[in-house]
Amino acid sequence: MNVITAMEILRAKGYKHTDKRKDLLELFAKEKRYLTAKEVLEAMKPLYPGLSFDTIYRNLSLFDELEIIEVTELEGEKRYRFGCATNDHHHHLICLTCGKTKHVHVCPMNEVAVKKNDFYVTGHKFEVYGYCANCME
Structure with missing residues (x-):
């Protein structure tokens, strides 16, 4: 964006x-x-x-x-x-100190088995929190 x-x-x-x-x-x-x-x-x-x-x-x-x-x-x-400038499906690593983010192009939803008649998924969010290299120093 x-x-x-x-x-x-x-x-x-x-x-x-x-x-x-x-x-x-x-x-x-x-x-x-x-x-x-x-x-x-x-x-x-x-x-x-x-x-x-x-x-x-x-x-x-x-x-x-x-x-x-x-x-x-x-x-x-x-x-x-x-909002991200990229339209491809991705998630984020988020630094807890400075708030900067990095894209993760792996989706854990690919591993989640959801039966179509059991539950209808409309969206999901996956974020990993930690510290970037600059903030760890």
Whole structure:
């Protein structure tokens, strides 16, 4: 995902182009890692001093609904990042310190035997948590 594509998705779904939304998307493009809503608010405050958590959460929820961003939960807190640019099926390694991710192109669902008449799978998520080489030092 990139800012231009994200803005096109918003426009196609009938949402307004605003500088706040564009700046928020540019933050995700720059960071390339999972961010908490608090980190997003702190990064945006210099540009928009009166910005509230409500505005941040509303836009994050919209971006999630439109599949512009991905959401995960670490240590009981939701974290957000741009959706992956690749369309191939993959999962992530996630650094617990810096939030950076790495693709894993192996899927454990291939090993799960699910009978078609017993359970209908609509989706799944597989994440591995740990520390990247930079954060281990």
